[in-house]
Amino acid sequence: MGKEIKKRTFTRGEKLSLTWFLLFSGAALAAQAITLFGQEPQAHPERAFLPPFTSVAHLLGTDHLGRDLLFYLLLSCRTAWLLAIPPLSLATLLGVVAGTSAAILGNSGLKVSLWKILVLLFLGFLYFYFKGAVNWAITTYSLSYLRYGYEGVLVFLLFLLWGMKVPKGLKRGKNEVAIPIEGALLKIINIWSTLPKLLLLLILSAFTPFSLYSLMGWICVTYWVLPARIARASVLQLKEETYYEATRALGIPFRKVFVQFLWPSIKGPILTNFCFAASGLLGIGSTLAYLGIGIPADVPSWGKLLANARYSYEAWWIFLFPAITLLFSILSLQTLGNRFSARSTQASVTK
Amino acid sequence: MKNYCANSLGIIFFWLLSCTAPTQEPAINIRLAQDPESLHPLSPGSAPKIQILNYLFQSLLATELKDKSIQPLLAAELPLIERKDSMSYFTFEIRPEAQWDNGSPVTAHDVALSLKLIHSPLLDNERWRAQFDFIKDIKLYSSHPKRLTIVCSGYSTEMKLMAGDFFVLPAYIFDPNSVLSSIPLKLVRDKFDSLATSNTFKSYASFINQKAMARDTSFVKGSGPYRLSNWKTGQILILDKKSNWWGNKVSKGKSVFNSKPSKIVFQVIPDNAAALLALKTKQLDLMDNIPVVPFIEMKKDKKYNQAFNFYSSPSYDLAFIGINGNKSYLKDNLTRQALAHLVNIPELIQVLQGGFANSTVGIVHPHEKQYYHTNLKPFPFDVKEAHRLLNKAGWKQTPAGWKRKNGRNDETLTLSLLYRGGNSESENIALLFKQNAQSLGIKINLQALESSQIGEKLNNRDYDLFIRTLVGNPYSYNFIHLFHTSNTHTGGANVTGFGTPATDELLERIAKEEDPAEKAVLLKKLQEKMQEESNLIFLYFLQNKMAISKQIDSVVVSGIKPGYDVTRFVKKK
Numbered sequence: 001m002g003k004e005i006k007k008r009t010f011t012r013g014e015k016l017s018l019t020w021f022l023l024f025s026g027a028a029l030a031a032q033a034i035t036l037f038g039q040e041p042q043a044h045p046e047r048a049f050l051p052p053f054t055s056v057a058h059l060l061g062t063d064h065l066g067r068d069l070l071f072y073l074l075l076s077c078r079t080a081w082l083l084a085i086p087p088l089s090l091a092t093l094l095g096v097v098a099g100t101s102a103a104i105l106g107n108s109g110l111k112v113s114l115w116k117i118l119v120l121l122f123l124g125f126l127y128f129y130f131k132g133a134v135n136w137a138i139t140t141y142s143l144s145y146l147r148y149g150y151e152g153v154l155v156f157l158l159f160l161l162w163g164m165k166v167p168k169g170l171k172r173g174k175n176e177v178a179i180p181i182e183g184a185l186l187k188i189i190n191i192w193s194t195l196p197k198l199l200l201l202l203i204l205s206a207f208t209p210f211s212l213y214s215l216m217g218w219i220c221v222t223y224w225v226l227p228a229r230i231a232r233a234s235v236l237q238l239k240e241e242t243y244y245e246a247t248r249a250l251g252i253p254f255r256k257v258f259v260q261f262l263w264p265s266i267k268g269p270i271l272t273n274f275c276f277a278a279s280g281l282l283g284i285g286s287t288l289a290y291l292g293i294g295i296p297a298d299v300p301s302w303g304k305l306l307a308n309a310r311y312s313y314e315a316w317w318i319f320l321f322p323a324i325t326l327l328f329s330i331l332s333l334q335t336l337g338n339r340f341s342a343r344s345t346q347a348s349v350t351k
Numbered sequence: 352m353k354n355y356c357a358n359s360l361g362i363i364f365f366w367l368l369s370c371t372a373p374t375q376e377p378a379i380n381i382r383l384a385q386d387p388e389s390l391h392p393l394s395p396g397s398a399p400k401i402q403i404l405n406y407l408f409q410s411l412l413a414t415e416l417k418d419k420s421i422q423p424l425l426a427a428e429l430p431l432i433e434r435k436d437s438m439s440y441f442t443f444e445i446r447p448e449a450q451w452d453n454g455s456p457v458t459a460h461d462v463a464l465s466l467k468l469i470h471s472p473l474l475d476n477e478r479w480r481a482q483f484d485f486i487k488d489i490k491l492y493s494s495h496p497k498r499l500t501i502v503c504s505g506y507s508t509e510m511k512l513m514a515g516d517f518f519v520l521p522a523y524i525f526d527p528n529s530v531l532s533s534i535p536l537k538l539v540r541d542k543f544d545s546l547a548t549s550n551t552f553k554s555y556a557s558f559i560n561q562k563a564m565a566r567d568t569s570f571v572k573g574s575g576p577y578r579l580s581n582w583k584t585g586q587i588l589i590l591d592k593k594s595n596w597w598g599n600k601v602s603k604g605k606s607v608f609n610s611k612p613s614k615i616v617f618q619v620i621p622d623n624a625a626a627l628l629a630l631k632t633k634q635l636d637l638m639d640n641i642p643v644v645p646f647i648e649m650k651k652d653k654k655y656n657q658a659f660n661f662y663s664s665p666s667y668d669l670a671f672i673g674i675n676g677n678k679s680y681l682k683d684n685l686t687r688q689a690l691a692h693l694v695n696i697p698e699l700i701q702v703l704q705g706g707f708a709n710s711t712v713g714i715v716h717p718h719e720k721q722y723y724h725t726n727l728k729p730f731p732f733d734v735k736e737a738h739r740l741l742n743k744a745g746w747k748q749t750p751a752g753w754k755r756k757n758g759r760n761d762e763t764l765t766l767s768l769l770y771r772g773g774n775s776e777s778e779n780i781a782l783l784f785k786q787n788a789q790s791l792g793i794k795i796n797l798q799a800l801e802s803s804q805i806g807e808k809l810n811n812r813d814y815d816l817f818i819r820t821l822v823g824n825p826y827s828y829n830f831i832h833l834f835h836t837s838n839t840h841t842g843g844a845n846v847t848g849f850g851t852p853a854t855d856e857l858l859e860r861i862a863k864e865e866d867p868a869e870k871a872v873l874l875k876k877l878q879e880k881m882q883e884e885s886n887l888i889f890l891y892f893l894q895n896k897m898a899i900s901k902q903i904d905s906v907v908v909s910g911i912k913p914g915y916d917v918t919r920f921v922k923k924k
Contacts, residue, residue: 043786045702064644065702065779210772210799292773297782297797308775310624311644 014339017332024329028081031074041067041075041300052317061317064308069317073325075300080329082212083285084278087219092274094220095227096266098185100258102228103235107180114175119161123154185228192225198284205294215294219281226273234266268343275337279330286326302326377922378589378614379903382626382638385802386585386619391565392518392573393468395478398822402913403617404518406590408573411443411462411515413607416909416916419825421512422607425449425457425519425574430501432511438487439506441514445497450597451521452572459491459499460532464522466501467531467539472547473556478844481832483517485510485862488537505863508870509827524570530555576610576918588617609918611905623775633658636900636922639914642775643705646896659898663707664908666895667716667823670708670776672768672784672888676848677812677839680755680762685744687885688730690816692740693787695732700891703779708891713878716892718910719825722871724878729889734791741791748792765794766815769808772799777818780890809846820893824911828874829862834881847886854880 010018044066052061052069060069134150137143192200200222201215208214238244238261247257288294289303297304302322309319387400392408413424423429423446430441449457466489469479488502501514526532530551531539539546546552564570568579576598577590592613602608618635620626623642630638631649641649646663649655672694674687681687700708709717712727738748746753746764753764768784770777778799785795795816800808808814821833832838835858836850857877864870881887895914899906902923907916 040786040789043783045698045783048702065782292778292799297770297778297799298785307624311627311642311775312648314648315644 010339013335017335020328020332021336024077024332025081025085027074027077031076031078032082034075035078040298041072043067049312049315051315052321060321061315063305063318064312064315069305069321072300072305073302073321076302076305076322076325079212079289079295079299079301080282080285080326083216083219084281087216088223088274088278088281091220091223092227092270095224095229096231096270098224099228099231099233100235100262102182102185103232103239104254105179105181107182108178110179110181111176112179114177116162117177119158123158123161126157127154182232185232189225189229192222193229197222197280198287201284201288202291202293205288210294210296212295212299215285215288218294223277223281226277227270230269230273231266234269235262238262238265268340272337272340275333275340279333279337282326282330282333377902377924378616379612379917379920379922380616380618380634380636381917382629382635383588383617383619384623384626384640385621387588388584389565390571390579390582391475392520392571393479393559394475394565398912399617403579403588403590405575406577406615406918407571407575407579408518408520409575410517410519411445412512413516414512414826414911415606416911417606417907419909419911422605424607426515429511430515432506434506437505439503439510440490440500441503441510442498442500443515444495445499446601447497448597448600449574451523451574452578452593453523455523456497457519457521457574458496459489460496461522462499462519463489463491463536464526464531465517465520467534467536468520468525468559469517470536470539470543471531471552471556472543473553474559477842478832479517481838481844482829483513486514486536487540488535507829507863507865508867509829509862512826513829518573521573524572525559526555528555576608577615585619587619590615590617606919609916611919611921612917615917621773630659630898631655633900636903636920637897637915637917639895639897640893641896641898643703643707643896646707646898647705649898655898658901660901660906662897662899662908663894664897664914665709665716665718665910666893666914667825667910667912668893668895669711669714669716669821669823670780670890670893671819671821672780672890673809673817673819673847674886674888675812675814675816675846676884676886678815679757680764681766681815683744684884685740686746686764688883689737689740689744690788690793691730691885691888692733692737693791693793694730694784694888694890695787696729696890698732699780699783702783703776704891704893707894707896709894710891711889713881713889714821714823714830714887715828715874715878716823716825716910721867722828722874724875727875727878727882730882730885732787734787737791752792752794765796767796767798769798769800769805769814769817771802771805771818780818810842812841812846812848822912828870830877831858831862834858849881849884849886851880851884854884 044062047058047062047066048064050058050062050066052059054061058068058070060073063069063072130150134146138146201218204218204221205215208218244257244261247261285295286301286303286306289301290307291303292307295301295304302325305318305322306326309315309322312318383399385397385399387397387403389396390400390404390407392404396404409425411424411426412429413422414420415422421429425445426443427446428444430443433440433442443462445457445459445462447456451457466483466486468474469476469483470486485503485505486501487504490500490502492498503510503514522529522532566582568582571579574597576592576596578593579588580591581587581589592610596610598608598610602610618629620629626635626638627641627645629635630641646661649659650661672690674681674690676682676687696710700706700710710729711717712724712729715723717723717725741748741753741764744755746755751763754761755764756762766788768781770781778797781795781797785797788795805814805817805819809817832844834845834849834854836845836852836855837843838845839848839850854877857873857880861870861873861877864873895908895910897908897914899908899915900922904921904923905919907919908914909916
């Protein structure tokens with residue numbers, strides 16, 4: 001404590017990586033704007049396999065359907081960015097919340113009254129028991145509003161029963177159940193982390209129709225594990241520190257404790273993990289597109305270009321340009337991850 | 352020390368390599384684009400399944416791939432045909448040499464059992480049952496166990512082949528307890544429903560439907576020249592020639608009895624690029640349906656020209672876009688015709704097939720000149736005409752898409768298009784169609800699915816549009832199971848809901864018609880009607896782009912599936 005951390009300047013590689021990442025993000029943003037205006041890569045089959053640098057209109061050439069490669073690569077940046085950054089941000093947030101809660105609450109920190117559990121179970125049972133009948137009525141009599149009525153009644157019941165006076169025999173204090181947050185989370189993490197991420201995504205994406213947004217959802221479901229593990233381990237370590245005990249003794253609200261004392265210590269490993277996971281996701285997103293799984297045919301992706309490039313050795317540009325873009329994007333995130341890793345090692349007392 | 356170890360290991364490795372025994376006769380390595388999944392001879396199946404079953408089982412008659420002629424296979428001669436009133440009688444004599452693997456002869460009882468199984472309830476035989484519905488009975492002769500007469504309703508030229516074009520199954524495997532032997536075929540047909548409720552038949556059906564029948568080497572064996580020796584699902588399927596096959600005694604001068612390769616290895620490689628790599632490294636001797644770009648590139652390359660011969664033979668594989676006429680927004684033929692005007696077929700043939708495809712107006716191959724409607728032209732790509740047709744059908748173009756009143760509600764013309772995921776040709780057709788439709792303001796959602804998922808959606812009529820390939824042949828023009836309204840029910844083969852009473856009558860007449868001239872008139876009428884209804888947008892008949900190793904002699908390629916005759920292949924060492 002008290003030791004000043006030496007400020008680390010950016011190396012040339014890190015500067016290049018940061019520039020590339022910013023360019024990549026800028027291209028993704030521009031592509032998002034273009035997509036919002038309804039622009040898509042147009043196929044001009046009569047111009048298929050045009051080599052690069054032979055036409056001003058198609059600087060990087062065209063693909064097998066005569067689509068402009070430069071425009072296609074630009075739109076692919078959006079796909080790659082959307083598959084990596086937003087779902088990973090959400091997954092990291094979920095992981096940090098879950099990991100921190102597990103570390104703080106342990107297996108006995110959260111107690112819920114038996115009454116509330118019974119209410120939830122009862123309403124859950126009601127919901128699934130009558131769901132089939134309601135769906136039947138909706139499709140048979142075209143009563144689309146019935147769903148809202150049905151769900152509204154259940155929400156009303158929830159509020160009513162939640163706030164109701166607890167019946168005798170189920171009085172608070174006597175009948176509270178401890179929720180084993182930490183044990184449950186560890187078990188889920190153990191199961192989840194045994195499955196390779198690509199395999200897990202391949203399986204999960206089969207459950208929903210192919211769409212960019214459903215794949216983002218599945219990535220979020222898959223990638224929360226490591227941040228949760230990191231957050232839990234770090235917070236468990238910090239809990240033993242005297243300053244943490246002092247904050248608890250002083251009655252400082254947890255939100256403030258987390259922002260001022262916990263987050264500065266865990267953000268290094270979390271950001272490092274974020275960068276490496278994002279670089280991995282760029283590869284996984286392209287692999288899925290290459291395999292034709294998860295991403296619809298009309299969503300541009302580097303992986304799709306690479307898949308099409310397999311058929312033609314003569315059209316080298318269909319392989320070269322997406323491969324370079326993908327490689328540089330992965331390398332830039334890896335380099336940034338290394339920087340965060342080095343910083344957190346430097347800052348760590350256990351280095 | 353390290354170097355010493357490395358050198359020793361290297362020497363041992365080379366010694367092991369040099370000790371590898373040379374294979375006796377080189378196997379023919381063929382690429383299969385998909386696993387056959389099942390080798391049950393009764394259930395419907397994919398082209399690879401039928402191809403492999405043809406090497407294991409035999410029918411009474413077969414087609415000679417070289418000249419498309421009909422030849423006797425298990426039958427000693429072509430059948431004696433007799434026609435009385437509305438019935439026709441095909442009398443066959445089974446070859447005296449024909450026998451099963453256990454040494455017992457192939458008899459008329461085996462043929463009768465095969466027909467009974469095709470017409471039995473509770474079995475997965477619906478497709479075959481519809482196809483062989485014209486076979487009403489079979490007559491056996493107690494004094495001649497190898498003679499039989501197949502009784503058919505009506506007569507048509509296709510029956511010359513179809514009356515004997517079903518797999519003859521061994522009764523000792525398929526009916527070991529003689530459950531069906533005492534029940535005449537006529538009774539199986541007449542008492543179809545009551546048979547389905549009988550407990551004896553239920554347990555028999557579960558015996559026939561068991562998984563082992565579809566893949567166990569002890570069950571999947573017939574009178575054909577090959578036996579299934581190994582099958583690793585999704586990887587490899589090996590057929591070995593039977594050492595003492597009965598056909599060797601009669602094969603002289605009869606090409607349908609060819610069985611020259613001693614081993615045929617089918618390598619299951621679904622991915623085209625991976626298969627191409629295997630071909631280029633000579634792990635495959637034959638690859639068919641090569642994608643157009645590598646096919647053209649390989650043809651130009653001197654290196655591959657030294658190793659392979661390249662063929663592009665016309666096939667009866669018809670690529671089409673199916674439209675679900677059961678949906679309210681696709682019910683009228685004007686809307687469907689409008690969609691047909693949004694497909695640029697010449698562009699698809701040129702760009703996606705490199706010109707290796709034949710444009711068609713309908714279900715008949717343009718090479719079948721007698722039956723093809725040459726005066727009818729496919730709908731041209733015409734966005735303005737599509738616009739006019741949509742307006743005529745009651746659709747109004749709005750900023751939110753094409754809308755139409757349907758009762759109280761507005762319906763929007765937003766369509767989903769199903770195609771097989773991983774199939775680059777279908778994907779490209781889908782992308783180009785989507786672009787054309789979008790130019791008219793019709794939103795198309797592309798859905799790449801597994802083949803089985805598409806099949807399920809088609810069976811449940813839960814789709815708008817789909818891209819598929821129909822495998823045809825030049826022998827049969829009986830389209831009842833595909834296009835008759837009696838097959839529009841859930842699970843029926845008429846998935847697009849095509850048909851009117853007039854087309855039903857046409858289909859029935861075509862199936863029965865004997866006179867080729869009259870049949871031609873009817874088929875041309877059907878082509879007109881199909882274009883008018885436009886439940887199917889016919890794209891083109893594919894050409895099979897093949898590469899066959901120059902090590903292989905006696906190559907015969909054909910338009911009929913599988914497109915080559917592997918039984919004639921001789922591989923030079």
